[in-house]
Amino acid sequence: xxxxxxxxxxxxxYLNLRYQPGFGTLAILCLVMLYAPIVVLxxxxxxxxxxxxxxxxxxxxxxxxxxxxxxxxxxxxVSLKLAGxxxxxxxxxxxxxxxxxxxxxxxxxxxxxxxxxxxxxxVPEIVTAVATLSFFALLRTELGIYFGFGNLIIAHTVxxxxxxxxxxxxxxxxMDLTLEQAAADLYATPWQTxxxxxxxxxxxxxxxxxxxxxxxxxxxxxxxAFVAGPGETTLPIFIFGAIRRGxxxxxxxxxxxxxxxxxxxxxxxYFISRRSR
Amino acid sequence: MAPASDILPTGADRAxxxxxxxxxLDEHEAQQRRRRWMLLxxxxxxxxxxxxxxxFIIVMYSFLSPDDYAGVKWEFSTDAYVQFLxxxxxxxxxxxxxxxAYLEIYGxxxxxxxxxxxxxxxxxxxxxxFMATRPPETRNLWVFLFTLPFWTNLLIRTYSxxxxxxxxxxxxxxxxxxxxxDQPLVMLYTDFAVGLGLIYSYLPFMVLPIYASxxxxxxxxxxxxxDLYASRYRVLRRxxxxxxxxxxxxxxxxxxxxxxxxxLMIGNLISLxxxxxxxxxxxxxxxxxxxxxxxxxxxxxxRTSGGGKVRAHG
Numbered sequence: 001x002x003x004x005x006x007x008x009x010x011x012x013x014y015l016n017l018r019y020q021p022g023f024g025t026l027a028i029l030c031l032v033m034l035y036a037p038i039v040v041l042x043x044x045x046x047x048x049x050x051x052x053x054x055x056x057x058x059x060x061x062x063x064x065x066x067x068x069x070x071x072x073x074x075x076x077x078v079s080l081k082l083a084g085x086x087x088x089x090x091x092x093x094x095x096x097x098x099x100x101x102x103x104x105x106x107x108x109x110x111x112x113x114x115x116x117x118x119x120x121x122x123v124p125e126i127v128t129a130v131a132t133l134s135f136f137a138l139l140r141t142e143l144g145i146y147f148g149f150g151n152l153i154i155a156h157t158v159x160x161x162x163x164x165x166x167x168x169x170x171x172x173x174x175m176d177l178t179l180e181q182a183a184a185d186l187y188a189t190p191w192q193t194x195x196x197x198x199x200x201x202x203x204x205x206x207x208x209x210x211x212x213x214x215x216x217x218x219x220x221x222x223x224x225a226f227v228a229g230p231g232e233t234t235l236p237i238f239i240f241g242a243i244r245r246g247x248x249x250x251x252x253x254x255x256x257x258x259x260x261x262x263x264x265x266x267x268x269x270y271f272i273s274r275r276s277r
Numbered sequence: 278m279a280p281a282s283d284i285l286p287t288g289a290d291r292a293x294x295x296x297x298x299x300x301x302l303d304e305h306e307a308q309q310r311r312r313r314w315m316l317l318x319x320x321x322x323x324x325x326x327x328x329x330x331x332x333f334i335i336v337m338y339s340f341l342s343p344d345d346y347a348g349v350k351w352e353f354s355t356d357a358y359v360q361f362l363x364x365x366x367x368x369x370x371x372x373x374x375x376x377x378a379y380l381e382i383y384g385x386x387x388x389x390x391x392x393x394x395x396x397x398x399x400x401x402x403x404x405x406x407f408m409a410t411r412p413p414e415t416r417n418l419w420v421f422l423f424t425l426p427f428w429t430n431l432l433i434r435t436y437s438x439x440x441x442x443x444x445x446x447x448x449x450x451x452x453x454x455x456x457x458x459d460q461p462l463v464m465l466y467t468d469f470a471v472g473l474g475l476i477y478s479y480l481p482f483m484v485l486p487i488y489a490s491x492x493x494x495x496x497x498x499x500x501x502x503x504d505l506y507a508s509r510y511r512v513l514r515r516x517x518x519x520x521x522x523x524x525x526x527x528x529x530x531x532x533x534x535x536x537x538x539x540x541l542m543i544g545n546l547i548s549l550x551x552x553x554x555x556x557x558x559x560x561x562x563x564x565x566x567x568x569x570x571x572x573x574x575x576x577x578x579x580r581t582s583g584g585g586k587v588r589a590h591g
Contacts, residue, residue: 017499018410020513023403027419030404030480034426037437037477040447044440052440053450093319100316107310116321119328124571126544127564130551131331134338134561137348158327161320219430222544226551236432243436247443255433266428270421 038259045252052247062253072254075238082234083217085153090160091168091210095202097161098168103177120159128159129226136227148229155227156217163216164209171205211269215262332568335561343556357562379546379563386542387570389468393475394483394529400476401483401528406517408484409491420488427481435474442470471542483528490524491517530578543567 048057066072097117101110120128132155139145147154179201183193221236228237235258242251339357341349364376408419426434441447442464449461464470494517502512518525547567550560 017496017503020403020406020509023407026400026403027407030400030484031422033400033477034423034480037434037441038426038429040441041433041437051445053445053447093323096316097320100313104309104313107313113317113321116324116329119324122571122575123328123332124564124567126547127332127335127568128328130547130560130564131335132327133551134334134557135327135331138334141348154323154327158323161324165320215428219432221432226548236430239432239436243439247440251436252440255430255436258433259429262429263425266425 041252042256045249045256047249050249052249052252062249065250066253071238075233075235078232079218079235082152082156083214086156086160086217087210087214090157090213091164091206094161094164094209095168095206098165098172102169102172117165118162121162125222129223132223133226149232152224152227152232155223159223160213160217164213167208167212168205171202175201207269211265335564339558339561339565341558343558346555349557357558360559361562382542382546389472390475393472393479397476397479397483398529401480402487405484405487406491408488423481423484431478434477438474438477439465486527487521487524490521494520526578526581530574
């Protein structure tokens, strides 16, 4: 309250206890550094010229080219299928795990459970990638087990679990217990309590977890590059290959679309979660 | 009997209440335990089978010998680890020469990660402090602006960096047009470019934990510092930074952990062994050595900040 009053009266800066010289400039500089490359990328996706450094004229040509590119279309479809399945499965698994690891008294094995759930976060991605590759190779050569596209889905689901788990657990821990107690007092069975009280309250956490899982899966390059079989090119892998062949505004165009979709998602979520509060 | 008492008070109160209600405590406990493990089973099975088992497989692979095509031959060998430190003499098969090439790759990777982390801290701490001292209404917007890039594709962000700093990129063309330079500055494919890319990807990981700890900062302590005639700098150094230490440590450790895996040099070395070099055992050994370094960093973190406890109890 006090600082609001101070602000209203427009105290000079040297009297503001919280002021530190130069910090604001550095914060702005950080934002410039974070956003400038992205802005340049977007601007040059609309450039009529082939160059991504010299502006000539505004055009949608590169977007048309990107939409007509069959490689991009296929890769987008593979990415969406993969991220969609991995998100749904990992979010369901993570919700169950979050329900089992919150609001209980400490029990034997709880630390071990946390370690296991967080394992995909702790191990460097390149290590997970080669380990998963070796694992599936061994399954195939020694036991003849091969899931095809399923290999990729399994790999993605596993590393999405901790990402989906974190926001769901955070939400469960912040939730007001008294509502559930009230439901129990009114003779609701545990299942009814869960369905009617816990689950609706938990939805924002589940949505956040699912979004995080989707983005993590949709963005992944390293694990996908190792585990994917022939013909399983995801969008980031396609973009990566295209960048190696040369920088073109077509990559800018498809990148801009991917950026726009993620920004839209996050912005929507930001406003939804703010309203529900 | 329906355990409607699942969410009754805990501890002694709960035991008494349940006994009064005629619920068998042992049976209830057992039922709860069954339910808990049922809920956990899918997550645990998935991660143990597809996340932890593979790690044991590369441990095994690292002690086998490479097959001519891809994969491994089932012959025990410690060559993979020996190769990491020693090189076979060209003339004499049995003579081994100490070779630091691989160690240097690791050393350089970690050094670069540490420099970049430090640079990210220099920018990230003031930014986090600035965010934490905004009025509540605009604070959310700042957090949003800093988290937004984190949600966008890292590959695309790295690519956008590339189109700025490459030889025909915006910076070089701009400088050439202004007549400051005639030859383009070579920035791409240098340590500078890798460092810049690392800072770029670390920044959100640095800002958010520091912000989280600064947001809870009790500014009465700052006030007290000023009352005792401390300068602004002294307040920052003696009060604010020490209180933000958990956030700073968390912010620094995440990049170092990620740094190992995201860092191009180690990543390239490992993936080369699984690709064109076709030496899976050596690749496995290199991956395990990387993981060992990361685990040591993590243990250091848990030790210094009690991070393990914080995590376990939320």
